[in-house]
Amino acid sequence: MEAKKIRSTFIEFFQSKGHHFVPSAPIVVKNDPTLMFTNAGMNQFKDAFLGNEIAKYPRVANSQKCLRVSGKHNDLEEVGVDTYHHTMFEMLGNWSFGNYFKKEAIDWAWELLTEVYKLPKDRLYVSVFEGDPSENLEMDQEAYDFWKNIVPEDRIIMGSKKDNFWEMGDTGPCGPCSEIHIDLRLENEIAQTPGRELVNQDHPQVIEIWNLVFMQFNRLADGSLKELPAKHVDTGMGFERLVRAIQGKSSNYDTDIFTPFISYLEKKSGKNYGENEQTDIAFRVVVDHIRAISFTIADGQLPSNNKAGYVIRRILRRAVRYGYTFLGFQSPFLYELCPLMAEHFGDIFPEVRQQQDFIAKVIQEEESSFLRTLDNGLKMLASIKTELSEKGEKVISGKTAFELYDTYGFPLDLTSLIARESGFSLDEKGFEVEMEKQKNRSRAASESETGDWVMLEEEVGVDFVGYDFLESQSQIVKYRTVKEKKGEKYQLVLDKTPFYAESGGQVGDTGWLVSDEEKIRVVDTKKENDLIVHFVEKLPINPRIPFTARVDAAERQLIMNNHSATHLLHAALREVLGEHVQQRGSLVNERLLRFDFSHFSKMTDAEIQWVEEIVNRKIRENIALGEKRNVPIEEAKKMGAMALFGEKYGDFVRVITFDPSFSVELCGGTHVPHTGQIGFFKIISEGSVASGVRRIEAITSVAAEKYLRDQESLLKEVQDLLKNPKDIRKAIESLLTERNELKKDLEALHLEKAAQVKKGLLSQFVDQGDARILVAQVELPNADALKKLAYELKNEVENAFVVLAAAVDGKPQIAVILDESLIDSKGWNAGTIVRDLAKEIQGGGGGQAFFATAGGKNLQGLPNVVQKAKEQFL
Ligand code: ATP
Ligand code: MG
Numbered sequence: 001m002e003a004k005k006i007r008s009t010f011i012e013f014f015q016s017k018g019h020h021f022v023p024s025a026p027i028v029v030k031n032d033p034t035l036m037f038t039n040a041g042m043n044q045f046k047d048a049f050l051g052n053e054i055a056k057y058p059r060v061a062n063s064q065k066c067l068r069v070s071g072k073h074n075d076l077e078e079v080g081v082d083t084y085h086h087t088m089f090e091m092l093g094n095w096s097f098g099n100y101f102k103k104e105a106i107d108w109a110w111e112l113l114t115e116v117y118k119l120p121k122d123r124l125y126v127s128v129f130e131g132d133p134s135e136n137l138e139m140d141q142e143a144y145d146f147w148k149n150i151v152p153e154d155r156i157i158m159g160s161k162k163d164n165f166w167e168m169g170d171t172g173p174c175g176p177c178s179e180i181h182i183d184l185r186l187e188n189e190i191a192q193t194p195g196r197e198l199v200n201q202d203h204p205q206v207i208e209i210w211n212l213v214f215m216q217f218n219r220l221a222d223g224s225l226k227e228l229p230a231k232h233v234d235t236g237m238g239f240e241r242l243v244r245a246i247q248g249k250s251s252n253y254d255t256d257i258f259t260p261f262i263s264y265l266e267k268k269s270g271k272n273y274g275e276n277e278q279t280d281i282a283f284r285v286v287v288d289h290i291r292a293i294s295f296t297i298a299d300g301q302l303p304s305n306n307k308a309g310y311v312i313r314r315i316l317r318r319a320v321r322y323g324y325t326f327l328g329f330q331s332p333f334l335y336e337l338c339p340l341m342a343e344h345f346g347d348i349f350p351e352v353r354q355q356q357d358f359i360a361k362v363i364q365e366e367e368s369s370f371l372r373t374l375d376n377g378l379k380m381l382a383s384i385k386t387e388l389s390e391k392g393e394k395v396i397s398g399k400t401a402f403e404l405y406d407t408y409g410f411p412l413d414l415t416s417l418i419a420r421e422s423g424f425s426l427d428e429k430g431f432e433v434e435m436e437k438q439k440n441r442s443r444a445a446s447e448s449e450t451g452d453w454v455m456l457e458e459e460v461g462v463d464f465v466g467y468d469f470l471e472s473q474s475q476i477v478k479y480r481t482v483k484e485k486k487g488e489k490y491q492l493v494l495d496k497t498p499f500y501a502e503s504g505g506q507v508g509d510t511g512w513l514v515s516d517e518e519k520i521r522v523v524d525t526k527k528e529n530d531l532i533v534h535f536v537e538k539l540p541i542n543p544r545i546p547f548t549a550r551v552d553a554a555e556r557q558l559i560m561n562n563h564s565a566t567h568l569l570h571a572a573l574r575e576v577l578g579e580h581v582q583q584r585g586s587l588v589n590e591r592l593l594r595f596d597f598s599h600f601s602k603m604t605d606a607e608i609q610w611v612e613e614i615v616n617r618k619i620r621e622n623i624a625l626g627e628k629r630n631v632p633i634e635e636a637k638k639m640g641a642m643a644l645f646g647e648k649y650g651d652f653v654r655v656i657t658f659d660p661s662f663s664v665e666l667c668g669g670t671h672v673p674h675t676g677q678i679g680f681f682k683i684i685s686e687g688s689v690a691s692g693v694r695r696i697e698a699i700t701s702v703a704a705e706k707y708l709r710d711q712e713s714l715l716k717e718v719q720d721l722l723k724n725p726k727d728i729r730k731a732i733e734s735l736l737t738e739r740n741e742l743k744k745d746l747e748a749l750h751l752e753k754a755a756q757v758k759k760g761l762l763s764q765f766v767d768q769g770d771a772r773i774l775v776a777q778v779e780l781p782n783a784d785a786l787k788k789l790a791y792e793l794k795n796e797v798e799n800a801f802v803v804l805a806a807a808v809d810g811k812p813q814i815a816v817i818l819d820e821s822l823i824d825s826k827g828w829n830a831g832t833i834v835r836d837l838a839k840e841i842q843g844g845g846g847g848q849a850f851f852a853t854a855g856g857k858n859l860q861g862l863p864n865v866v867q868k869a870k871e872q873f874l
Contacts, residue, residue, distance in 0.1 A: 003243045003257045006117070007063060007092070007348065010237075013112050014061035014094045017104075022057075024349065026299040026646045027065045027088070028308060031503060031527040034169050036308045037067040037296070041093035042173070042213075042234045044648070047529045048097050049173040049215055051229050053461065055097035056651070063239060063348065064091045065295055070311050072169050080285035080322070083251035084207050087315055088292035090239035098230030105212050105233045106146045109180060113210070117246050123183045125199050127157045129164035129176035135225065137165070140176040143214065147178065154196065163200050166213040166234075173228060175216040179208050182245050209245060210237040221452045253284050260340055261287040268336070269327040282326035289319035290337045291345075297359045298351040300584065300646030302690045303366050316363065317370050317409050324374060325414065332367035335360040351645050358598055358692055365691030370409065377408030381418055394423065398430015405431070406438070449483040450491075456544055457495060462532050466498040466509070467627070467670065470556060474513075474549040479539065492534045492543075498551050499534055501527040504647075505586030506563055506669040508535075511551040517541060522549075556670065558590040561678045561700045564625070564671045565615065566593045567656065568681070569698065571663035572614040573597060576607055583644055584693050588669070592684075592699050599694045603686050615681045618662065622676035626657035640664040680704040750781050758789060765797055766874060771822055775803045775869040777862050783808055783853075790817040790851065801828070801873065803837070805865040812841040812862050814854045823849050833869075840864040 001009070011021050025044035029035045035043065041064040047053035067088045068075045078085040094108070113119045126147050131139035139158070147156050159179070167174040183195030185205045198206040215232040217225040240252040247255050253262065253273075262273050262283055273283045296312050297303075303313035316334070323329040338360035346353030384400055396419050404410035416426045457477045465472050474494040482489045492513075499522060502508035508525035513536070524535040540547070566588055573581045577599055585596035603611075630652045637643065641655055641664045649666065656667040658675055672678060679701035689695045699707055718728065725731035757778055765772045774793065780786050786806050794800045794817045801818045814837050816830040823829065830852035838844050843856020 001117075001246055003239075003255060004347070006243050006246055007090075007239060009116060010092045010112070010242075011061055011063070013116055014059075014108075017059070017094075017108060019059040019061040019094055020057040022060050022062045024062060024064045024090075025648050027067050027295050028299045028301040028646055030648075032529055033526075034171070036070055036311065038064060039066055039068050039071065039073045040064070041066070041091040041095075041236050042215075045095060045097070045234070046172065049228065049232055049234075050218065050529075051459070053530050058097050058099035060093075060095040060097070062093055062095075064093060065349065066091045067292055067296065069292070069315060072167075076315070076318075079288050080281045082204055083253055083284070084204065084238075084241055084244070086240060086252070086288050086291075088288075088295055092237040092239050092242070093235050094233070095235070096233035098232060101231055101233060102143050102214055103146050105214070105235060106143065106178065107150070109210060109212055109235065110150050113180065117242075119182065119245055121151075123195070124151075125155050125157055125181045125183070125196060126151055127159040127164055127179045127181070127199065129178075130158040130160060132161045132165070135161070137161075137176070137225075140164075140178070140214070143176065143178050157196060157199050159200065166211065167219060171219050171221050173215050173217070173232075174219050174225070175214045177211050177213040179212070180210040181206060181208050184245060184248075184250060205250060207241060208238075209241045210235060221450060253287065257344075258287050260344060261290065261337060264337065264340060265327065268333065269329065271327060279326045282322040285322040286319050286327070286334065287337075289315050290334055290341065293319070293334070293363060294338065294341045294352050294359050295349070297362050298349075298355050298645055300644070302362060302584075302693070304690075313366065314409075316366050318411070320367055320370050321374070321411065321414055324371070325417065331371065332364050334367055335364035338363065355645065361600075361692040362690060373408050374410075377404055377410050378418070380404070380408070381410075381415065385419075385422060385424060388424070394425060396424055396426045398427040398432070398434055401426055401428075401431045402434035402438075405435075448485075451481040451483070453478040453480045453493075460495070462493065462530070463496040464498075464500075464532060465496060466500045466551065467629075469498050470551040470553050472496050472498050472549050473546055475546050476540070476543045479543060490536050490539050492536060493531055494534065494547075494549060497525075497532055497534070497549055499525040499532065499549065500551075500556075500670055501525045501532040503527050504667060504669050505566075505588050506559060507587075507589040509551045509556055509559075511549070513540065513547040513549055515540065515542075515545055515547050555590045557677075558701065558703075559588060560670050560672045562590070562593040563588045563669045564658065564675060565619075565678050565681050565698065565700045566595055567658060567663045567665050567667070567671075568615045568618050568675065568678075569593070569595055569611065569696065570597070570665070571658075572611045572618075573599075573696075575614060576610050577603070582642070585689075591703060592697055594695060594697050596689055596693055596695045598692055600692055602688070603694065608683055608686055612681060612683055618658065619675045619678045619681060621659075622674045623658045623662075625671050625673050626655075626660065627671070628655045628657075631655050636666055641666045677701075680708075682707055750785065754780070754785055754789060758792060761789075761793060762796065765800070768874060771799050771801045771819075771826065772797050773801045773873055775805075775866055775874065777805045777807075777866050779807045781809060783813065786813060786815050787853070790815045793817070794819060803833075803865070803869040803873070805837075805841075805862040805869075807859060807862060810859070812843065812856045812859045812865075814838055814841065814843075814845070814856075814865055815851075816853075817851045820850050837865050837868060840868060 015021060025038055027038050029038055041062060048055040065088060069087050075085040076087060079087050114121050128144045129140040131137050144156065164177050166177045181199045183190065183206045195206055213234040215234050216228060218228055219225055240257055243255045243257055244252045249255055265283055265286060266272055271279050273280060293312060293316050301308050301312055303309055303316055319334055323333055338356050342353040342356040401412060401415045404415050405412060412431055419426045455478045457475055459477055474496045477493045477495050479490055479492045482491060499509040499511060510524060511522045513520040513522060518541060520536050520538060520540055522534045522536055526533050566586055570583060580598060582598045584598055587594040633649055633651055633653050636653050636655045639655060643649060643666060653666045654668055655664065656671055657664045681698060681700050682704040683696055683698045685697045687695055722731045761774060761776055764776060765774045786804065786808055790802055790804060793802050799819045799821060801822055804815045806813045814834055816834045818828055818830055829849045831846045831849060834845050834852040834854045838854035838856055841856030841861035842858045843854050845854025846852055
């Protein structure tokens with residue numbers, strides 16, 4: 001069965017059992033401070049599990065893009081080395097939200113694997129949680145009994161908390177699980193060792209394929225477990241592993257998910273997969289990583305220097321490095337795999353097809369720049385080796401290895417490999433010490449501890465009223481303490497709030513919570529999944545009384561101006577530059593708006609001006625805001641709204657229009673009622689952020705007004721400096737003309753002076769054997785003049801040897817020039833001589849054997865230079 005068919009069969013099977021299919025959530029996580037990337041199918045349903053939100057469908061099935069390269073689940077170092085862990089993989093899942101529980105989950109899993117996919121029953125093992133006294137958890141007897149009905153008891157294995165108790169992170173929903181493992185070894189191997197002994201022993205052919213999690217608890221920050229209000233089922237089956245089992249392969253990479261990519265690389269590299277362990281690892285690393293990189297870029301995460309972007313950059317570099325070292329790719333190659341990505345994954349994940357060119361461009365750019373770094377690092381490593389050899393040493397220090405890692409992105413194994421190739425060894429312990437030091441430094445910088453929520457009211461979901469009101473009567477539902485280096489801060493959730501929580505690029509509102517007794521400042525508002533969390537610096541004296549929640553209206557007004565202007569800008573850019581312009585990122589705050597968009601060349605001044613004109617015209621047209629809430633997503637798309645990649649949209653969306661024929665966007669932000677309120681729009685910069693992505697920064701209303709006023713006063717100051725001429729431009733032009741003429745005159749004067757100086761010097765040469773020697777102190781306008789003078793003297797006098805101690809524009813310089821014949825006959829070297837003389841002016845220099853110069857600090861030393869040279873040569 002082909003991979004595609006295996007995937008669709010899974011979905012259809014669960015649809016037939018009353019499940020609703022939902023698309024994969026983006027791989028890059030937003031609005032969840034505990035997670036950077038989706039690492040399991042359940043992430044997108046976290047709120048439903050926690051009871052923050054009521055699930056739309058009680059039964060769901062999906063295929064979720066997952067990435068396990070950071071945090072609690074990090075498989076990066078295994079990937080490529082083994083044949084069944086990937087960085088990015090698809091997790092097939094079926095879900096019950098307070099609906100069915102263990103029995104159905106177990107029965108259906110077995111039915112699908114053995115009756116639909118026809119996997120042999122005698123190769124399958126299942127595991128059950130054995131309990132854990134330290135947590136007061138009992139064995140999962142329920143699951144055991146259900147399994148017993150369908151599987152012989154000697155195929156049921158009891159598992160410890162490590163393997164059979166699933167937790168998403170340090171806190172959050174969790175529960176016992178039952179895993180299904182498959183033994184894919186050859187018959188003769190099975191005859192020797194029963195598969196049962198190899199389950200969970202990291203055997204590459206006896207692997208876990210499916211995990212059925214029975215979500216029963218919530219793990220709190222203090223480590224304790226609390227029963228969840230309703231029980232859920234969360235299952236995750238690694239698609240790539242399933243395909244391998246069904247296709248009867250001994251490695252995930254031998255399935256049709258990966259073989260087209262491996263074939264391409266074989267052709268390109270001229271090497272064959274399956275011939276050598278080192279190159280095989282490289283093949284696997286590359287074909288695995290290209291998926292992770294493409295999917296994350298498609299979801300809007302560009303490689304960068306920090307956080308999620310840095311994780312992506314590291315994955316990409318790992319692929320480039322393996323390709324470079326083991327497959328012989330010295331120039332960008334990864335990006336060439338993008339068309340294959342589009343072809344093989346475009347049906348189920350359309351984002352990689354739709355953005356194919358863009359993804360390729362970003363990857364190519366990253367590859368080129370890393371290859372340059374790699375090259376520099378290799379050069380640096382070479383010079384370190386030479387240095388060590390000269391000292392007779394053979395060990396590269398941990399510090400050096402760490403520096404290579406830190407600044408050049410050289411992983412330890414690469415440095416160690418290169419070192420070994422030329423007979424060096426590497427102090428790996430020293431490297432670990434440096435690494436640990438750095439970790440401690442960054443840990444100390446970012447440490448904070450978030451406590452559990454303290455509940456004050458029954459939780460019924462948050463009512464956001466901020467589209468219509470800037471004030472509401474609210475009650476604190478729950479709060480928690482965040483301990484930071486600088487002290488304690490607090491986070492509050494209100495039953496009802498006008499505060500907009502940071503999202504979609506728009507910053508969170510600030511404002512106050514006001515009661516008769518006090519006024520508490522809200523410094524920021526952020527989303528945590530679907531909760532709106534208010535950040536305050538102190539807790540109310542009595543948190544149980546009602547408060548007036550009041551948004552800082554003046555600030556919000558400025559934010560709305562900038563947000564609505566962003567929509568106008570987006571539409572104008574598409575009009576001026578073309579339909580390929582797509583939003584790639586945005587920031588809207590009270591000071592400015594920043595808009596990143598796909599476009600491949602720098603905007604011209606005329607284009608920028610044109611965009612400004614359109615936006616300002618739309619502002620003057622005073623277009624009324626069109627706001628529609630709860631529009632079915634399909635209808636919104638018909639209206640012309642564009643969904644952004646990497647955004648998670650529900651089935652119902654909010655649509656914002658400013659003239660439906662001009663600007664239609666899916667947007668949760670806050671906007672001006674009429675565009676006239678924006679006042680005025682001005683672009684202040686346009687530049688590049690990444691390959692194929694441009695960034696515009698612009699300002700509106702008061703900020704734009706101030707900007708123009710500042711420009712005006714600058715002009716006024718210039719005018720004053722020029723003594724208020726009638727025509728400023730003419731005044732500056734004539735100033736420049738005058739300046740050029742003066743410059744010419746001055747140059748002529750310099751030449752004349754130099755000629756005179758030279759004439760004087762020519763008469764001062766002294767014959768000394770077969771050399772004609774001149775040592776003199778001179779004054780010259782610039783270094784060029786000194787060089788020119790030295791060369792002329794040498795050319796005009798036969799067998800010349802000249803030492804000039806010069807005051808050049810107030811600084812001491814020395815030039816030594818000599819006829820080439822003297823280098824051999826006298827053994828003189830201008831470089832050596834100048835360095836010695838330079839000591840007198842506290843300086844240094846060098847050059848060639850016939851001509852060298854030096855600069856210094858001590859002008860008073862020039863006579864000493866003359867004296868020293870005369871003593872030595874005359
Ligand atoms: P393993 O012990 O093999 O690393 P796991 O216990 O980490 O697996 P789960 O967190 O239970 O796995 O994830 C559910 C399923 O997802 C697994 O049964 C497996 O099929 C698949 N899976 C997990 N990690 C990976 C990975 N890195 N690459 C591919 N598939 C994976
Ligand atoms: Mg794992």
